[in-house]
Amino acid sequence: MPEATASDNGSDGVQIDLFSGNRMANLTSMEKIRLILDGVRDGNIVILEEGLSPDEESKLIEVTMAEISPDEFNGIEIETYPRSQTADQSFLDRLMGRQSTQKLTVIGPANQIQTLHKDENLISALVSRK
Amino acid sequence: MGLLTDLRDSISRVVDRLFSESEPKRIGIYGPPNAGKTTLANRIARDWTGDAIGPESHIPHETRRARRKENVEIERNGKKVTIDIVDTPGVTTKVDYKEFLEHDMEKDDAVRRSREATEGVAEAMHWLREDVDGVIYVLDSTKDPISQVNTMLIGIIESQDLPVLIFANKIDLEDSNVERIANAYPQHETVELSALEGENMDEVYAKIAEYFA
Numbered sequence: 210m211p212e213a214t215a216s217d218n219g220s221d222g223v224q225i226d227l228f229s230g231n232r233m234a235n236l237t238s239m240e241k242i243r244l245i246l247d248g249v250r251d252g253n254i255v256i257l258e259e260g261l262s263p264d265e266e267s268k269l270i271e272v273t274m275a276e277i278s279p280d281e282f283n284g285i286e287i288e289t290y291p292r293s294q295t296a297d298q299s300f301l302d303r304l305m306g307r308q309s310t311q312k313l314t315v316i317g318p319a320n321q322i323q324t325l326h327k328d329e330n331l332i333s334a335l336v337s338r339k
Numbered sequence: 340m341g342l343l344t345d346l347r348d349s350i351s352r353v354v355d356r357l358f359s360e361s362e363p364k365r366i367g368i369y370g371p372p373n374a375g376k377t378t379l380a381n382r383i384a385r386d387w388t389g390d391a392i393g394p395e396s397h398i399p400h401e402t403r404r405a406r407r408k409e410n411v412e413i414e415r416n417g418k419k420v421t422i423d424i425v426d427t428p429g430v431t432t433k434v435d436y437k438e439f440l441e442h443d444m445e446k447d448d449a450v451r452r453s454r455e456a457t458e459g460v461a462e463a464m465h466w467l468r469e470d471v472d473g474v475i476y477v478l479d480s481t482k483d484p485i486s487q488v489n490t491m492l493i494g495i496i497e498s499q500d501l502p503v504l505i506f507a508n509k510i511d512l513e514d515s516n517v518e519r520i521a522n523a524y525p526q527h528e529t530v531e532l533s534a535l536e537g538e539n540m541d542e543v544y545a546k547i548a549e550y551f552a
Contacts (some may be wrong), residue, residue: 262498263491263494263495263497263499264468264495264498266491266494266495267464267467267468267495270430270432270460270464270491271460271461271464271465274434274457274458274460274464275457275461277433277453279450279453283433283434284431284432284433284434285432286432286433287432287487287491288487289487289491319432319435320435324487
């Protein structure tokens with residue numbers, strides 16, 4: 210099963226949770242958002258193999274805003290590869306109701322993750338300890 | 340989902356538009372914080388109604404509630420459109436009250452402002468999903484347009500099938516680079532302007548009248 214959790218279980222480590230597309234496929238939108246935010250609020254870096262739909266991204270922003278609390282949780286840093294220009298050619302996908310959400314997505318606590326570089330093929334991020 | 344669902348949605352949208360032809364279109368002004376959304380909203384409102392919408396500031400999250408100016412009638416090149424301008428708070432995925440302390444604010448004020456800002460962003464997202472008929476997406480042309488928030492928001496707008504115009508603002512500044520924006524989002528029309536200085540507003544109004552009519 211393409212899912213991994215890496216952690217040293219120590220207080221100074223950074224846990225990375227990589228969720229497979231299969232694992233997320235059976236969850237509702239709110240379950241996905243809860244899974245992401247619970248992980249991020251624990252200081253983990255969450256990586257989604259297949260990302261979220263635009264509607265789920267919109268709700269993720271909304272719920273994140275509701276949970277921001279001074280000196281406790283500042284929100285999230287989220288990165289995905291930019292949509293390729295060919296993404297808009299998928300007329301057939303849209304006609305058939307298929308939404309292309311297959312984009313690796315990295316989400317972490319805003320105060321611990323900083324994007325260093327991003328282009329169509331690479332996301333480079335600096336992750337600091339809590 | 341699929342062909343039938345899309346067909347039903349398309350018919351529903353056409354019927355809605357037919358019956359709401361005389362209703363003003365609600366056009367949401369979206370974009371990241373400090374892109375000049377309120378400056379633009381005020382410029383449009385002042386030019387066509389004489390009134391402003393809200394205060395402008397260089398401090399991020401000055402706009403913390405969506406504000407609406409109703410029945411703004413814009414006419415250019417024989418085309419006329421009546422819109423409600425909805426000026427929305429800048430969308431972000433993080434708000435840290437400490438950012439406001441750098442603008443000579445007391446902690447209590449900064450915390451209150453950050454709380455209002457988070458509510459405002461959530462409200463803006465809600466408007467986008469439920470209550471706007473079209474979007475003007477404002478970007479600061481001196482900054483890299485391929486930020487995650489921009490990519491996500493434009494994806495969300497596209498998924499709602501909303502008509503969108505991208506406005507490359509702040510062309511009066513030396514570092515302005517409109518081409519970078521046009522290249523980043525080639526699927527949408529990019530119009531350059533300076534809302535602050537009123538540069539290229541004729542084209543802005545022509546595009547609004549043409550696009551949202």
